[in-house]
Amino acid sequence: MEQTILHHMExxxxxTIKSINTIPEEITDIVPEGFNNNIRWNFGHIAFVQERLIYSVLGEKTSLPVEYEKFFGPGTKPADWxxxxxxxxxxxxxxxxxxERIxxxxxxxxxSKLPTPFTNRMGISFYTLGETLLFSFYHEAMHMxxxxxxxxxxxx
Known part of the structure:
Protein backbone atom coordinates (compact mmCIF):
# COMPACT_ATOMS: atom_id res chain seq x y z
CA MET A 1 0.00 0.00 0.00
CA GLU A 2 2.84 2.42 0.80
CA GLN A 3 4.19 2.04 -2.73
CA THR A 4 0.76 2.87 -4.19
CA ILE A 5 0.55 5.99 -2.04
CA LEU A 6 4.08 7.08 -2.98
CA HIS A 7 3.23 6.52 -6.64
CA HIS A 8 0.16 8.72 -6.18
CA MET A 9 2.38 11.39 -4.59
CA GLU A 10 4.62 11.27 -7.67
CA THR A 16 2.36 20.41 -10.27
CA ILE A 17 5.80 20.44 -11.88
CA LYS A 18 4.31 20.26 -15.39
CA SER A 19 2.16 23.28 -14.53
CA ILE A 20 5.00 25.32 -13.04
CA ASN A 21 7.11 24.65 -16.12
CA THR A 22 4.41 25.87 -18.52
CA ILE A 23 3.39 29.14 -16.84
CA PRO A 24 5.27 32.22 -18.06
CA GLU A 25 7.38 33.66 -15.22
CA GLU A 26 6.38 37.23 -16.08
CA ILE A 27 2.78 36.69 -14.94
CA THR A 28 3.50 34.76 -11.74
CA ASP A 29 3.75 37.82 -9.49
CA ILE A 30 0.39 39.32 -10.44
CA VAL A 31 -2.15 39.20 -7.62
CA PRO A 32 -5.53 39.61 -9.32
CA GLU A 33 -8.41 41.30 -7.55
CA GLY A 34 -10.14 38.84 -5.25
CA PHE A 35 -6.94 36.90 -4.47
CA ASN A 36 -4.46 37.30 -1.60
CA ASN A 37 -1.51 35.64 -3.29
CA ASN A 38 0.01 35.05 -6.69
CA ILE A 39 1.00 31.99 -8.69
CA ARG A 40 4.61 32.02 -7.45
CA TRP A 41 3.45 32.11 -3.82
CA ASN A 42 1.13 29.14 -4.33
CA PHE A 43 3.86 26.96 -5.86
CA GLY A 44 6.32 27.89 -3.12
CA HIS A 45 3.65 27.32 -0.47
CA ILE A 46 3.04 23.79 -1.78
CA ALA A 47 6.73 23.02 -1.23
CA PHE A 48 6.83 24.67 2.20
CA VAL A 49 3.77 22.90 3.57
CA GLN A 50 4.78 19.51 2.13
CA GLU A 51 8.06 19.84 4.03
CA ARG A 52 6.23 20.61 7.26
CA LEU A 53 3.77 17.76 6.80
CA ILE A 54 6.53 15.20 6.26
CA TYR A 55 9.54 16.31 8.27
CA SER A 56 8.58 18.94 10.82
CA VAL A 57 5.67 16.91 12.22
CA LEU A 58 8.17 14.20 13.20
CA GLY A 59 10.66 16.70 14.61
CA GLU A 60 13.04 16.05 11.72
CA LYS A 61 15.26 18.66 10.10
CA THR A 62 13.83 20.19 6.94
CA SER A 63 15.84 20.71 3.77
CA LEU A 64 14.16 23.67 2.13
CA PRO A 65 16.06 26.91 1.68
CA VAL A 66 15.59 29.00 4.85
CA GLU A 67 13.86 31.83 3.01
CA TYR A 68 10.92 29.62 2.02
CA GLU A 69 9.23 30.20 5.37
CA LYS A 70 9.30 33.99 5.08
CA PHE A 71 8.12 33.91 1.47
CA PHE A 72 5.69 30.98 1.48
CA GLY A 73 4.76 30.05 5.04
CA PRO A 74 1.15 30.22 6.24
CA GLY A 75 0.01 33.80 6.67
CA THR A 76 2.64 35.24 4.33
CA LYS A 77 1.76 37.18 1.21
CA PRO A 78 3.66 38.72 -1.70
CA ALA A 79 2.67 42.24 -0.64
CA ASP A 80 4.97 41.80 2.38
CA TRP A 81 8.02 40.54 0.46
CA GLU A 100 12.76 12.19 -4.26
CA ARG A 101 13.67 12.87 -0.62
CA ILE A 102 10.16 11.96 0.54
CA SER A 112 4.94 6.38 12.65
CA LYS A 113 3.06 8.19 15.38
CA LEU A 114 3.72 11.92 15.49
CA PRO A 115 5.32 13.12 18.74
CA THR A 116 2.47 15.62 18.98
CA PRO A 117 -0.71 15.41 16.89
CA PHE A 118 -0.75 17.92 14.03
CA THR A 119 -3.92 20.00 13.84
CA ASN A 120 -4.50 22.00 10.70
CA ARG A 121 -6.31 25.33 10.39
CA MET A 122 -9.62 23.55 9.86
CA GLY A 123 -9.26 21.84 13.23
CA ILE A 124 -8.55 18.38 11.80
CA SER A 125 -5.95 16.44 13.78
CA PHE A 126 -3.51 13.94 12.33
CA TYR A 127 -1.67 11.34 14.40
CA THR A 128 0.64 9.53 11.96
CA LEU A 129 3.01 10.46 9.17
CA GLY A 130 0.77 8.58 6.73
CA GLU A 131 -2.16 10.79 7.64
CA THR A 132 -0.20 13.99 7.07
CA LEU A 133 1.21 12.65 3.79
CA LEU A 134 -2.27 11.84 2.52
CA PHE A 135 -3.54 15.26 3.62
CA SER A 136 -0.69 16.88 1.69
CA PHE A 137 -2.22 15.59 -1.58
CA TYR A 138 -5.44 17.45 -0.82
CA HIS A 139 -3.48 20.57 0.12
CA GLU A 140 -1.45 20.46 -3.10
CA ALA A 141 -4.55 19.96 -5.25
CA MET A 142 -6.33 22.83 -3.52
CA HIS A 143 -3.44 25.18 -4.32
CA MET A 144 -3.22 23.88 -7.88
Whole structure:
Protein backbone atom coordinates (compact mmCIF):
# COMPACT_ATOMS: atom_id res chain seq x y z
CA MET A 1 0.00 0.00 0.00
CA GLU A 2 2.84 2.42 0.80
CA GLN A 3 4.19 2.04 -2.73
CA THR A 4 0.76 2.87 -4.19
CA ILE A 5 0.55 5.99 -2.04
CA LEU A 6 4.08 7.08 -2.98
CA HIS A 7 3.23 6.52 -6.64
CA HIS A 8 0.16 8.72 -6.18
CA MET A 9 2.38 11.39 -4.59
CA GLU A 10 4.62 11.27 -7.67
CA UNK A 11 1.57 11.62 -9.92
CA UNK A 12 0.24 14.64 -8.02
CA UNK A 13 3.67 16.26 -7.97
CA UNK A 14 4.26 15.62 -11.68
CA UNK A 15 1.08 17.57 -12.43
CA THR A 16 2.36 20.41 -10.27
CA ILE A 17 5.80 20.44 -11.88
CA LYS A 18 4.31 20.26 -15.39
CA SER A 19 2.16 23.28 -14.53
CA ILE A 20 5.00 25.32 -13.04
CA ASN A 21 7.11 24.65 -16.12
CA THR A 22 4.41 25.87 -18.52
CA ILE A 23 3.39 29.14 -16.84
CA PRO A 24 5.27 32.22 -18.06
CA GLU A 25 7.38 33.66 -15.22
CA GLU A 26 6.38 37.23 -16.08
CA ILE A 27 2.78 36.69 -14.94
CA THR A 28 3.50 34.76 -11.74
CA ASP A 29 3.75 37.82 -9.49
CA ILE A 30 0.39 39.32 -10.44
CA VAL A 31 -2.15 39.20 -7.62
CA PRO A 32 -5.53 39.61 -9.32
CA GLU A 33 -8.41 41.30 -7.55
CA GLY A 34 -10.14 38.84 -5.25
CA PHE A 35 -6.94 36.90 -4.47
CA ASN A 36 -4.46 37.30 -1.60
CA ASN A 37 -1.51 35.64 -3.29
CA ASN A 38 0.01 35.05 -6.69
CA ILE A 39 1.00 31.99 -8.69
CA ARG A 40 4.61 32.02 -7.45
CA TRP A 41 3.45 32.11 -3.82
CA ASN A 42 1.13 29.14 -4.33
CA PHE A 43 3.86 26.96 -5.86
CA GLY A 44 6.32 27.89 -3.12
CA HIS A 45 3.65 27.32 -0.47
CA ILE A 46 3.04 23.79 -1.78
CA ALA A 47 6.73 23.02 -1.23
CA PHE A 48 6.83 24.67 2.20
CA VAL A 49 3.77 22.90 3.57
CA GLN A 50 4.78 19.51 2.13
CA GLU A 51 8.06 19.84 4.03
CA ARG A 52 6.23 20.61 7.26
CA LEU A 53 3.77 17.76 6.80
CA ILE A 54 6.53 15.20 6.26
CA TYR A 55 9.54 16.31 8.27
CA SER A 56 8.58 18.94 10.82
CA VAL A 57 5.67 16.91 12.22
CA LEU A 58 8.17 14.20 13.20
CA GLY A 59 10.66 16.70 14.61
CA GLU A 60 13.04 16.05 11.72
CA LYS A 61 15.26 18.66 10.10
CA THR A 62 13.83 20.19 6.94
CA SER A 63 15.84 20.71 3.77
CA LEU A 64 14.16 23.67 2.13
CA PRO A 65 16.06 26.91 1.68
CA VAL A 66 15.59 29.00 4.85
CA GLU A 67 13.86 31.83 3.01
CA TYR A 68 10.92 29.62 2.02
CA GLU A 69 9.23 30.20 5.37
CA LYS A 70 9.30 33.99 5.08
CA PHE A 71 8.12 33.91 1.47
CA PHE A 72 5.69 30.98 1.48
CA GLY A 73 4.76 30.05 5.04
CA PRO A 74 1.15 30.22 6.24
CA GLY A 75 0.01 33.80 6.67
CA THR A 76 2.64 35.24 4.33
CA LYS A 77 1.76 37.18 1.21
CA PRO A 78 3.66 38.72 -1.70
CA ALA A 79 2.67 42.24 -0.64
CA ASP A 80 4.97 41.80 2.38
CA TRP A 81 8.02 40.54 0.46
CA UNK A 82 11.07 42.75 1.01
CA UNK A 83 13.48 40.61 -1.01
CA UNK A 84 13.37 38.82 -4.35
CA UNK A 85 11.63 35.44 -4.07
CA UNK A 86 12.94 32.28 -5.72
CA UNK A 87 12.40 31.92 -9.46
CA UNK A 88 9.91 29.43 -10.84
CA UNK A 89 12.83 27.31 -12.03
CA UNK A 90 14.23 27.24 -8.48
CA UNK A 91 10.84 26.32 -7.00
CA UNK A 92 10.39 23.62 -9.65
CA UNK A 93 13.78 22.12 -8.73
CA UNK A 94 12.88 22.21 -5.03
CA UNK A 95 9.57 20.45 -5.74
CA UNK A 96 11.26 17.71 -7.79
CA UNK A 97 14.05 17.18 -5.25
CA UNK A 98 11.55 17.15 -2.40
CA UNK A 99 9.62 14.32 -4.04
CA GLU A 100 12.76 12.19 -4.26
CA ARG A 101 13.67 12.87 -0.62
CA ILE A 102 10.16 11.96 0.54
CA UNK A 103 10.24 8.70 -1.45
CA UNK A 104 13.39 7.74 0.47
CA UNK A 105 12.19 9.00 3.86
CA UNK A 106 8.63 7.71 4.12
CA UNK A 107 8.98 3.92 3.68
CA UNK A 108 8.85 2.18 7.04
CA UNK A 109 7.73 5.45 8.67
CA UNK A 110 4.25 5.60 7.17
CA UNK A 111 2.61 4.39 10.39
CA SER A 112 4.94 6.38 12.65
CA LYS A 113 3.06 8.19 15.38
CA LEU A 114 3.72 11.92 15.49
CA PRO A 115 5.32 13.12 18.74
CA THR A 116 2.47 15.62 18.98
CA PRO A 117 -0.71 15.41 16.89
CA PHE A 118 -0.75 17.92 14.03
CA THR A 119 -3.92 20.00 13.84
CA ASN A 120 -4.50 22.00 10.70
CA ARG A 121 -6.31 25.33 10.39
CA MET A 122 -9.62 23.55 9.86
CA GLY A 123 -9.26 21.84 13.23
CA ILE A 124 -8.55 18.38 11.80
CA SER A 125 -5.95 16.44 13.78
CA PHE A 126 -3.51 13.94 12.33
CA TYR A 127 -1.67 11.34 14.40
CA THR A 128 0.64 9.53 11.96
CA LEU A 129 3.01 10.46 9.17
CA GLY A 130 0.77 8.58 6.73
CA GLU A 131 -2.16 10.79 7.64
CA THR A 132 -0.20 13.99 7.07
CA LEU A 133 1.21 12.65 3.79
CA LEU A 134 -2.27 11.84 2.52
CA PHE A 135 -3.54 15.26 3.62
CA SER A 136 -0.69 16.88 1.69
CA PHE A 137 -2.22 15.59 -1.58
CA TYR A 138 -5.44 17.45 -0.82
CA HIS A 139 -3.48 20.57 0.12
CA GLU A 140 -1.45 20.46 -3.10
CA ALA A 141 -4.55 19.96 -5.25
CA MET A 142 -6.33 22.83 -3.52
CA HIS A 143 -3.44 25.18 -4.32
CA MET A 144 -3.22 23.88 -7.88
CA UNK A 145 -6.87 24.81 -8.32
CA UNK A 146 -6.09 28.29 -6.98
CA UNK A 147 -3.19 28.58 -9.43
CA UNK A 148 -5.54 27.64 -12.29
CA UNK A 149 -8.08 30.24 -11.15
CA UNK A 150 -5.41 32.97 -10.89
CA UNK A 151 -4.01 32.03 -14.31
CA UNK A 152 -7.48 32.11 -15.87
CA UNK A 153 -8.22 35.50 -14.27
CA UNK A 154 -4.93 36.96 -15.53
CA UNK A 155 -5.44 35.51 -19.01
CA UNK A 156 -8.92 37.00 -19.43
Missing amino acids: TVRSI KETPPTLMEISSVLAEQT KEFVPKRFS ETIKRIYKTISN
